[in-house]
Amino acid sequence: MPDSDTLAYADRPAGSVGLVTPHIAKFDTPLALACGKVLPEYELIYETYGTLNAERSNAVLICHALSGHHHAAGYHSEEDRKPGWWDAHIGPGKPIDTNRFFVIALNNLGGCHGSTGPVSHNPATGRQWGPEFPLVTVSDWVNSQARLADYLGIERFAAAVGGSLGGMQVLQWAITYPERVANAAIIAATPRLSAQNIAFNEVARQAIRSDPEFFDGWYAEHDTVPKRGLKLARMVGHITYLSEDAMGSKFGRDLRSDDLNFGFDVEFQVESYLRYQGDAFSTAFDANTYLLMTKALDYFDPAAAFEGDLAQALAPAQCPFLVISFTTDWRFPPSRSRELVDALTQAGKPVSYANIASPHGHDAFLLPEPRYEALFSAFMTRIARDLELDPDHATQGVA
Amino acid sequence: MMRADLALIYDWVAEGAHVLDLACGDGVLLDTLAQHKKVTGYGLEIDPDGITACVARGVSVIEHNLDDGLGCFQDNSYDLVIMTQALQALRRPDKMLDEMLRVANEGIITFPNFAYWRHRIHLGLRGYMPVSKSLPHAWYDTPNIHLSTFNDFEHLCQEKGLVIVDRAVGVGNQRGHWSSRLWPNLFGEIAIFRVRRR
Numbered sequence: 001m002p003d004s005d006t007l008a009y010a011d012r013p014a015g016s017v018g019l020v021t022p023h024i025a026k027f028d029t030p031l032a033l034a035c036g037k038v039l040p041e042y043e044l045i046y047e048t049y050g051t052l053n054a055e056r057s058n059a060v061l062i063c064h065a066l067s068g069h070h071h072a073a074g075y076h077s078e079e080d081r082k083p084g085w086w087d088a089h090i091g092p093g094k095p096i097d098t099n100r101f102f103v104i105a106l107n108n109l110g111g112c113h114g115s116t117g118p119v120s121h122n123p124a125t126g127r128q129w130g131p132e133f134p135l136v137t138v139s140d141w142v143n144s145q146a147r148l149a150d151y152l153g154i155e156r157f158a159a160a161v162g163g164s165l166g167g168m169q170v171l172q173w174a175i176t177y178p179e180r181v182a183n184a185a186i187i188a189a190t191p192r193l194s195a196q197n198i199a200f201n202e203v204a205r206q207a208i209r210s211d212p213e214f215f216d217g218w219y220a221e222h223d224t225v226p227k228r229g230l231k232l233a234r235m236v237g238h239i240t241y242l243s244e245d246a247m248g249s250k251f252g253r254d255l256r257s258d259d260l261n262f263g264f265d266v267e268f269q270v271e272s273y274l275r276y277q278g279d280a281f282s283t284a285f286d287a288n289t290y291l292l293m294t295k296a297l298d299y300f301d302p303a304a305a306f307e308g309d310l311a312q313a314l315a316p317a318q319c320p321f322l323v324i325s326f327t328t329d330w331r332f333p334p335s336r337s338r339e340l341v342d343a344l345t346q347a348g349k350p351v352s353y354a355n356i357a358s359p360h361g362h363d364a365f366l367l368p369e370p371r372y373e374a375l376f377s378a379f380m381t382r383i384a385r386d387l388e389l390d391p392d393h394a395t396q397g398v399a
Numbered sequence: 400m401m402r403a404d405l406a407l408i409y410d411w412v413a414e415g416a417h418v419l420d421l422a423c424g425d426g427v428l429l430d431t432l433a434q435h436k437k438v439t440g441y442g443l444e445i446d447p448d449g450i451t452a453c454v455a456r457g458v459s460v461i462e463h464n465l466d467d468g469l470g471c472f473q474d475n476s477y478d479l480v481i482m483t484q485a486l487q488a489l490r491r492p493d494k495m496l497d498e499m500l501r502v503a504n505e506g507i508i509t510f511p512n513f514a515y516w517r518h519r520i521h522l523g524l525r526g527y528m529p530v531s532k533s534l535p536h537a538w539y540d541t542p543n544i545h546l547s548t549f550n551d552f553e554h555l556c557q558e559k560g561l562v563i564v565d566r567a568v569g570v571g572n573q574r575g576h577w578s579s580r581l582w583p584n585l586f587g588e589i590a591i592f593r594v595r596r597r
Contacts, residue, residue, distance in 0.1 A: 322454065341461060342471045345441055348417075352454050353461045354447070371447050378455035386457070 007083055009075040015091040016083065017049040017074035017098055022114060025151045031109075031144060034299075037134040041123070044148050045114030046070050046106035049090060050098035052154075058389050059154045060096055061145065061181075062086065062105040063162030063169035066237070066293050067285060069113035072105035073098075086163075088368040095376035100384045101158060108169075109144050110136045110292045118288035119220070131217025131288055138165075138300045142172045146180065158383055159183040163365035164332065165293070168300045171340070174317040175302055183383050185322045185376070188329055188365035190336035191310050191343065192301040197331065200240055201294040204233035208287045217288050226287050231278035233290060238277050243328035243361030303343075310343035320350035322379045324372065326364035327357045352379070403569040404483055404509040404589050405431075411507060411565065411593055412436060416478040419502060421465055421495075422485035424449050426458030433458070440477060466490045469498040477503040484589075486510040487543040493555060496594075500561065505595050509569070512583070512590045514548035519585075533588050549584040556594055565593035 007013075022045050031039045047070050052059060062072050064085070073090035075083055090096045090103055107115040110133060118133040125132070149157065160170045160181045167189025174184045190197075208214060211229030215222050239247075251270035266272045303310040321344055325337035334355045344351040356372045358364035364372070383389075405428045412418065415437045420429050423442025426449070432438035443463040444450050453460035463471075465482075466489060480499040486492045487510050499506040511533035512518075518529035528538040536543065547555075549566075556563055568579040568587030579586035 320457070320459070338471070345461070345471075346473065346476070348439070350459045351441075351461070352450070352459050354450050354454075355462050371451075375451050375454055378451045382455055382457045
């Protein structure tokens with residue numbers, strides 16, 4: 001992982017979008033959800049980078065992963081120690097070049113970073129939504145994102161782009177709104193979770209739900225949070241994000257002190273790291289949101305409506321796809337991306353696929369890597385060429 | 400400018416064909432075919448720079464090791480499978496030929512002709528493994544592990560009961576001279592075959 005200190009605002013490398021401010025879009029047209037419930041009104045928090053051109057043809061949608069949000073690039077303040085989660089790939093001169101493209105990143109419904117979700121006020125009950133917030137699906141997210149596109153006056157995205165759970169949203173976009181996405185980039189994703197993926201999610205959910213501080217999801221009303229459960233959930237999740245090799249080279253069997261102390265306190269560096277990651281997450285993320293997001297992952301299966309025939313599910317798609325996997329990703333391994341690619345070729349859809357050598361496991365999609373960047377840039381540059389996006393034109397009006 | 404063998408193949412591909420190009424390199428053939436003959440399909444490639452070049456052109460390319468076979472492609476799902484300058488680098492060229500003609504009814508294959516007269520001089524008179532424009536590697540680092548000749552390939556097609564629809568030769572960067580058309584096994588540097596299932 002990059003050293004966050006070197007990425008602080010003051011030390012930001014060239015190619016940063018700089019300081020950014022989130023916006024909120026309010027929607028009062030009810031949104032019918034896959035579960036049968038209806039959200040009467042909701043808000044989505046989002047950020048944009050770059051400038052929308054006069055033709056409104058240069059918009060790129062960024063879909064976030066399990067614990068992601070709307071802050072994908074740049075800094076919120078000069079004191080920020082870290083940029084947005086995909087800063088490595090969004091900015092002037094980066095693969096998603098903000099000199100050309102108008103980039104939109106949002107926090108999904110059910111999130112805990114400013115969009116309507118379990119921590120929001122439920123007007124129907126006067127309480128927080130808490131565990132009563134409906135279980136939203138990838139399709140629901142895509143429908144709500146389409147409303148955001150309407151709100152911003154974007155008829156058609158130059159590209160929809162996402163990694164992991166974000167890639168699944170991009171896939172759903174191509175199926176549900178084929179006329180609204182000109183290109184799709186699906187990175188480190190899968191067309192459906194495996195039994196093993198669901199099993200890991202279930203361990204994470206059980207960790208949260210069995211925490212005595214969970215109170216069936218009403219922890220906020222008890223002025224507490226299920227910290228231990230969230231911490232465990234994150235620790236388990238984190239193991240699946242890294243490769244065995246990455247963990248091995250980062251920590252090996254290194255001890256924090258010179259000798260074994262024959263106890264259960266932290267001894268190995270890897271234990272220390274996981275506990276630190278878990279602790280940080282447990283105070284920063286909402287437990288109900290985590291439960292909901294893992295369910296959205298589990299439920300995603302566009303082929304299910306076609307007796308498992310993914311190629312048939314993909315029939316409506318019209319755009320060229322770029323599918324990228326990483327060699328050491330065992331959460332959504334290359335074989336799962338290949339499954340998607342094979343279905344796309346069977347369906348006769350334009351698709352390119354690359355399996356990038358990286359030691360970083362699933363997390364590789366977040367990190368800079370020369371081949372990954374070159375490929376991603378080539379894809380985005382081809383899009384800019386096809387759409388005749390003039391790089392100078394888009395930057396006008398931006399300092 | 401396209402390589403001589405690619406220019407020849409270009410003429411053989413039907414308008415609007417659905418094509419699989421094995422070892423498609425930087426995608427120049429598929430790109431040209433798509434632009435001028437409305438051809439659709441995919442290139443398979445293993446070289447990262449080739450894949451990036453294809454993506455930059457807008458050619459659909461799939462990272463795929465040909466030695467893994469074509470199991471992910473269904474029977475008769477393409478009009479044509481093309482494989483240029485890769486046959487000799489495969490672990491089992493004969494099995495790939497079966498695979499190509501399972502996926503499509505027609506295949507176009509090009510490979511360096513080991514019986515080319517310059518190669519024969521290298522080996523026959525000077526006693527060294529041939530090194531030439533079409534076989535640029537030293538014996539110890541060559542990816543070409545299954546070298547063959549015009550005659551060898553024709554023999555394999557006969558054994559498999561395949562129909563040789565067309566046969567051509569390439570020498571250097573041009574199409575073959577009359578002598579190479581008359582005696583391809585001796586004067587043809589690059590062998591170009593168009594084969595079909597019977």
